[in-house]
Amino acid sequence: MAIPNGSGGYQVGDGNLAEVNMSVQATPVAKTAAAVLTAAELTNGIVTYSGAVANITLPTVALTEALVSSAKVNSSFDFSIINIGGTNTATVVAGTGWTLVGVVTVLALVSSTWRAVKTGDGAWSAYRLA
Numbered sequence: 001m002a003i004p005n006g007s008g009g010y011q012v013g014d015g016n017l018a019e020v021n022m023s024v025q026a027t028p029v030a031k032t033a034a035a036v037l038t039a040a041e042l043t044n045g046i047v048t049y050s051g052a053v054a055n056i057t058l059p060t061v062a063l064t065e066a067l068v069s070s071a072k073v074n075s076s077f078d079f080s081i082i083n084i085g086g087t088n089t090a091t092v093v094a095g096t097g098w099t100l101v102g103v104v105t106v107l108a109l110v111s112s113t114w115r116a117v118k119t120g121d122g123a124w125s126a127y128r129l130a
Contacts, residue, residue, distance in 0.1 A: 025045060025046065026044050026045075028044065028045075028046035028047065028048050028082075029041040029044050029046065029047045029048070030047075030048045030049075030050075031047060031048070031049045031050075031051070031056060032049075032050055032051040033051045033052070033054055034051075034054035034055050034056070034057075035054075035055075035056055035057065036057040036059065036095070037056065037057065037058055037059050037095075038059055038063070039059045039063045039064045039066065039067035039068070040067060041059075042058060042059055042064065042079055042116070043064075043067060043068065043077060043079070044079075045077075045078065045079050045080065046079070046080050046082065047079065047080070047081045047082070048081075048082045048083075048084050049081060049082070049083050049084065049085060049090045049106070050083070050084045050085040051085060051088065051090075052088050053088045053089055053090075053091075054088070054090055054091070055090070055091050055092075055093045056081060056090050056091070056092055056093065056106075057092075057093040057094075057095055058092070058093070058094055058095040058098050058126065059095050060095045060096040060097055061095065061096060061097025061098060061122055061123060061124050062096070062097065062122065063095075064095075064097075064116075064124065065118075065122070071118045072118065073118055073119065073120060074117065074118065074119075075117070075118045076115050076116060076117040076118070077115075077116050078113060078114065078115050078116070078129075079113075079114050079116065080111055080112065080113045080114070081106050081111070081112050081114070082106075082110075082111045082112075083106045083107060083108055083109065083110055083111070083112075084109070085108050085109075086108055086109065087108050088108055089105050089106065089107055089108065090105070090106045091104055091105050091106070092104045092105075092106065092112070092114075092126070092128075094126070097122050097123055097124060098124050098125070098126055099119070099123070099124070099125040099126070100125075100126050100128075101125055101126065101127045101128065102127060102128025102129075103128055104128070111130070112128055112130065113128070113129045113130045114126045114127065114128055114129060115127045115129055
């Protein structure tokens, strides 16, 4: 079935408000120490962390754009970093070409949701949503 479109936007599904919108989620990426994420790990959508105080660094924009080569300015995807460790903080760090907006620390037993937005050629911003 083709996705209906018009001047007002796009509709996914047949419009049944009680219908669950489903997608596919690969097994979450698990990190237990400081790490530089690959573009594939970032676009997986869920990264769990349990370990000592450490940095979780986003991949370079060049690597991200090589994986999501069809992205245009204002294209976006969401990802979450979930700190399942009981006591230590993880800090999200920008890889080359990224700008981080919002609180970058992920406290123990806290989830953070981010929206990655292509802002220009070789430039992305990650906005912490929650």
